[in-house]
Amino acid sequence: MNNSNKNNMTIHLKVWRQASNKEKGKMESYTLSDVSPDMSFLEMLDQLNLKLMKEKIEPVSFDHDCREGICGMCSLMINGHAHGPQLLTTTCQLHMREYKDGDEIVIEPWRSRAFPVVKDLVVDRSAFDKIMAAGGFVSVNTGSAPDANGTAIAKVVADEAMDAAQCIGCGACVAACENGSAMLFVAAKVSQLSLLPQGQPEAASRVKSMVAKMDEMGFGNCTNHSECMAACPKGISVEHIARMNRDFLKSSLLQ
Amino acid sequence: MSSETGDAAPSGPKFSFLILQTSVGRKYLVAITGLLSCGFLLGHLAGNLLLLMGPDSFNSYAHKLTSTSLIYVAEAILGVIFLVHLGLALKLNWENKMARPQKYVKKKTFGPGENIFSSTMPYTGIAILVFLVLHLTQFKFGSVYMTQVEGVEMRDVYRTVIEFFKNIWSLVWYCVAMSLLAMHLAHGVQSSFQSLGIRSKQIGQWLKCGSRIFAFGVPAGFIFLSIWCHLQ
Incomplete structure (x- = not known):
């Protein structure tokens, strides 16, 4: 993934990390550079995970499947909005062009007693x-x-x-x-x-x-x-x- | 799958009273008791409007109302309505808190029904309860004066009311309480129609509009009367 150009952004992420349902979780901060505005939100997370793996850090778990907005697998509470700020859009259909260089994005799993966290951003x-x-x-x-x-x-x-x-x-x-x-x-x-x-x-x-x-x-x-x-x-x-x-x-x- | 039709039919709770054991059923009760309380408010306001007719009319009305033993039945029913409304609302609120043990670090609200009226329902509700208790001690169990109307000895409630509202701080407190009541009703009345399943695409806007008129109109009526009393 080498698509560096002048429009690419640096994004500051705060992501909920929780090893399992039995363990306590906490917010972790990551800075991701070279984020293309044409990326989908999940592709941005893919890029984050590639970076984390290179750094020998456990990648962030998140749910996804069709990435076409029809399966209902993706979730994520993004800056306090379920599926992000764009109306009538699933997380997978949200694109990084919604954000600008230097933005901070807080990513949390769905919070509900009925949806226990399985790992990181994945809930049951x-x-x-x-x-x-x-x-x-x-x-x-x-x-x-x-x-x-x-x-x-x-x-x-x-x-x-x-x-x-x-x-x-x-x-x-x-x-x-x-x-x-x-x-x-x-x-x-x-x-x-x-x-x-x-x-x-x-x-x-x-x-x-x-x-x-x-x-x-x-x-x-x-x-x-x-x-x-x-x-x-x-x-x-x-x-x-x-x-x-x-x-x-x-x-x-x-x- | 069995070849007999209906073998896999889901079996729900069979007895109608079990409705109250469900969240939806409890919401019905909160809605019904809320709407009944609104009916009481309307009757109360209509009665209070007799203040404008002078002491004799208002005192005679209050005397007639309290001299029948049916008033005890009515008071008991009202008490039950308030207690059921309060108790169930508190229970539902507690269940709602329990439904999300881990809060969000960042959460924004942008629902069309989300406003200062809807988000303060538990607080305005508690404030109304405090007002109700004080209101009873200030009027029903407040200072007692006697008067005679057409030869009949009766309580001079008119004087108690005017005396109370002559005090500017009593007037301010009353107006604040009525404003909180208006806030509670602004979400509560229209929400009741949604909970009872009465709202639909065709009448949704009408219900919302009518509910808002009631929610602000009735407390405005009470505030108008209190200011009128102050100016007497």
Whole structure:
């Protein structure tokens, strides 16, 4: 990686280092020079790790996978913003051109009791998987695929369900929420199914099971500050939370 | 997967009262008790407006209100509403603190619902509780004067009220407390509609607007009356 040019920057990083869940962590300072503005944020961390390895220092662990903004693996609290300062953007799609020479960047893992730190910036987000396993699915018989247009769904309903279905389960909502609440995630997953006819047979039990599991996992409660919506890289609306609250009340009182 | 439809259906809590054991259910109760308290505020303000009609009207109203035994039932219900609202809000707040044991070194807030009203809810709530206790000792259990209206002996609450607000510091304290109440309501009322699932895309803006009018209008009404009393 030898792309040195006059636009390259020197960045001062403060990164959370924690060897394991059992050990205490702390912020470490690193200075990284020759950072290209065209690099993605994760490529900048790759460059940091190359430098650390050359210096015989343990590289910084961080989550990533597709680096295309669709898998939900990358995380990182960057200067107090989940996924960084750019709206509707995952960390992997954030680029160093957002920063200028000499900037200090504080990088922390998602902070939540339900997301314990595995190492450095990597957290265990399996609490989301457990919530999904509690009800985030539709039970269907296997067999031949049904006709694509066999079930008529209004465009506005399909759009609303699609908005909810955009959730990539990254956990930015939990990280940004001052209470560490997972309401936006659960509401999106409940909504995407409850809005569609295929999700109706299990609609009542689904919302109850998923909320019960969410509580069990130790997430906080929603105080309607909408931090989650602002941090969500997919822009999922808190209106889905209102819908889930409505569905939960209906299912608890009527069924 | 089994061939029988519904075998893998998730099994949620089956009894409706279990709703209160969930975070969402507790939020319903906080919202409902909050909205009921708002109903009380509106009734209280309507009653206080009789101050403008003079001592006889206000005293007769207060006498009628307190001479029926139903007032004890109403007071008990109000007490329960306040206690449930306070107790659950404290519990939810404690759970929220526990949900993030390790704080961020750097954290910025930029949610559209994030403002001075929403971020100070626990503090304005506690301030309102302190105000409520003092308010009861200053008026309900405050100085007692007697008067006669159309031959009926009754408490001269009008005099107690005017006497209280004649003191500039009492007036200032009252106005500060009402401003804190307005702050609490500014987030609380619209947040209740979200918690109860009433908010939707179609009526969201209307609810927000109506909630703000109520949140600032009702305390403004109380402040207006207190200043009016001071000027008497």
